[in-house]
Amino acid sequence: MKINSRPSPKQDNRPKIHATSNLPGVVVGSGNVGGGVGVTTVGGGAGGSTSAASFRDFQESTDDAWDSGDDEFCLVSDIKISKKVSHSAAMSVINSHRSGNRDTSTKDDTQYYNKNLQEIIPEEKRIEALQRLAVQPLHLRNDRNKCHDNNDNNDYGNSPNRGSTHYPGRPQPLKSASANKFFVPSKEQDGESKIDKFQSLLDASLLNLDELRQLSWSGVPAKLRSVTWRLLSEYLPASLERRQQVLERKRFDYLNLVKQYYNVERDESFQDTYRQIHIDIPRMSPLISLFQQNTVQLIFERILYIWAIRHPASGYVQGMNDLVTPFFLVFLQETIPVSSWQDIENYDVASLDQKQREILEADSFWCLSKFLDGIQDNYIFAQLGIQHKVNQLKELIQRIDAPLHQHLHKHGVDYLQFSFRWMNNLLTREIPLHCTIRLWDTYLAESDRFASFQLYVCAAFLLRWRRHLLAQPDFQGLMLMLQNLPTQNWSDSEIGVLVAEAYKLKFTFADAPNHLQAHDPR
Incomplete structure (x- = not known):
């Protein structure tokens, strides 16, 4: 995972990868486990820990495995690890872990541990997580670096339970009983009096922003969330009569930014930024079909690329694409019929007319920009x-x-x-x-x-x-x-x-x- 700002095109500042993992408890070597990289378990306690003393120490021991552009293999030093071998290695770790000597624990403790862990973490998840433990350093691991994210033929992809699998570290599917209730507005959920309070504030000729923040802290009604988020982000002015004028101007400004920065031949110094965004976007939220649509991916790509160019102190950092999704979903809800909210994860964004898509993209960009202004030191x-x-x-x-x-x-x-x-x-x-989205009601109110x-x-x-x-x-x-x-x-x-x-x-x-x-x- 790249965590620093984009390097100069003339100098490769990326740290070099080592064959030995920094995992306390797991050492990756060149032995044979099914013909591939060996995984050896060692002491996992504090005495065996080799945690880096500083950020730079562990940064020097990690690298972006995706640089190879190969979805079938991860690269560790000069060795390629296939998905079958890594799965075999993971099973070896699990079996060793189950049967290994535990001098400090009794048989009853071991049985309780296994029972407790299985209740919380299904077996399939444990295998998947141990796979990643076995072949990747833990420091700053970005789950999009999982070697077979996009490989439909991997072992988990063919699992009959794939649709219900909870992938660690990724946004989960929207389609669930609680999600459907959340996205479909109702008097039971939002409360009629709360909606009235919001509406009264929003309709005032001069908005009291402090009162809106106080009211929004405990959650915003679904049907009023889009306009409330624009106001909380200070994308819209407090004056009611100026709001439409400001919206039109800012949306026009964004279209000009697209023409100026995206729809042109890219400067060589921004090629690395564009390449990283272009790689990350297709791997975004693999369980949600909405984000696998080409139209949506292009919208995200433009938003992130333009933001990175306009913020050279930080540039694009992996994970920023996740911060676009809440704004995009909220403004998409405003654009489509309420009857489509329950199945929003499958909504065809390409069916919207060009003007609607431009509004959706521009509003997501400006609100993201306002939001990131408060935490930009996270990405320098x-x-x-x-x-x-x-x-x-x-x-x-x-x-x-x-x-x-x-x-x-x-x-x-x-x-x-x-x-x-x-x-x-x-x-x-x-x-x-x-x-x-509910959490961000509070974040924006803060x-x-x-x-x-x-x-x-x-x-x-x-x-x-x-x-x-x-x-x-x-x-x-x-x-x-x-x-x-x-x-x-x-x-x-x-x-x-x-x-x-x-x-x-x-x-x-x-x-x-x-x-x-x-x-x-x-």
């Missing part, structure tokens, strides 16, 4: 903003839940290994998309305070699973749990609890001067 060189937040998360958990912090440390789990993605993708890969509030959301999200995490006796069990959190059936009620817990943490600790200044030598 080396993503320093995220590194800082990961350290803050570690210090916060150390203070409020020392047993959980010690448990993670004891088994060699570094916060960077799981929470980097949470920060980089704003949890879009950990929860279903309809839940992401406005400039969003960047700090997200830290407490991630802390509350981690604490949500503390009982299950404390039940895992080793590194592999913890990472399997953290990569396969069972959120596929979440609804807006779970998000409501999550943000409430985050608010409680923020209220308790935000004004305490030392809670983010602890220095843990570990």
Whole structure:
């Protein structure tokens, strides 16, 4: 995964990949497992951990396996690993893990662990996650780097349960009972009085933005979400009579940006940016047919490319495409008939006329730009903003839940290994998309305070699973749990609890001067 800003075309700054994984507990060598790369398990506790001491240390040990452009193989040094071999290696790790000696645990503990893990993580998910553990470094792993994402003939692709599989680290399908209820507006869900309150604010000649934020914090009614998000993003002005004029001007400005930057021969210095976006977009949200449509992928490609050119300090970073999806879905809902909302994941965007598609694209671009303005330090060189937040998360958990912090440390789990993605993708890969949209109601309502509030959301999200995490006796069990959190059936009620817990943490600790200044030598 590339996490730094785009390199100069004359200098390749990409780190070199090593044949040995940085995984505590897994070493990739050149032995034979079914004729391929061998996977050897070693001590997985803190004593066996070789976690990097700094961002640059682990950056030097990782590389973007997709540079080969080969969907059939991953490259580790000079060795190609086929999907069959990696699957065999994963099974070897699982069997070794099950039958291996555990000097510190009793037989009853082992049986409880296996039962507990199987209840939370289905066998198929465990195999898939261990595959990735076996052949890739964990540091900053981006799940789009899974070697057979687009290979329809892979072992999991042919599984009869493919449609119901919860792929770790990706947005989940929209089509579920809770998702359908969420996308279809109803008096039971939104509340008639709440809709009236929103409508009263939106119809005022001069909007009280603070009141709108306060009302939106606990969720926005589906049929009013598009206009509310534009206002919360400050894409639309507070003055009611100026809104249409501003919309028309900004949409016209975006069309000019497309002509100026996208519909021209690209400058050589931007070729690397375009190439990375062009590679990432087709791999986006593979379980949602809406995002596999060529029309939609071109819209995302233009949005991200133009944003990257206009923000040279950061440029495009893998994972930004996930941040377009909530805006795109909300504005698509506004464009199509309400009767189509229930099956929005299969809606044919190409059936919209050109003008509607241009409006959908322009509004998504401007709202994304406003949203990213508040967290741009997350995407500058080396993503320093995220590194800082990961350290803050570690210090916060150390203070409020020392047993959980010690448990993670004891088994060699570094916060960077799981929470980097949470920060980089704003949890879009950990929860279903309809839940992401509900969460973003609160994020947008937080406005400039969003960047700090997200830290407490991630802390509350981690604490949500503390009982299950404390039940895992080793590194592999913890990472399997953290990569396969069972959120596929979440609804807006779970998000409501999550943000409430985050608010409680923020209220308790935000004004305490030392809670983010602890220095843990570990």
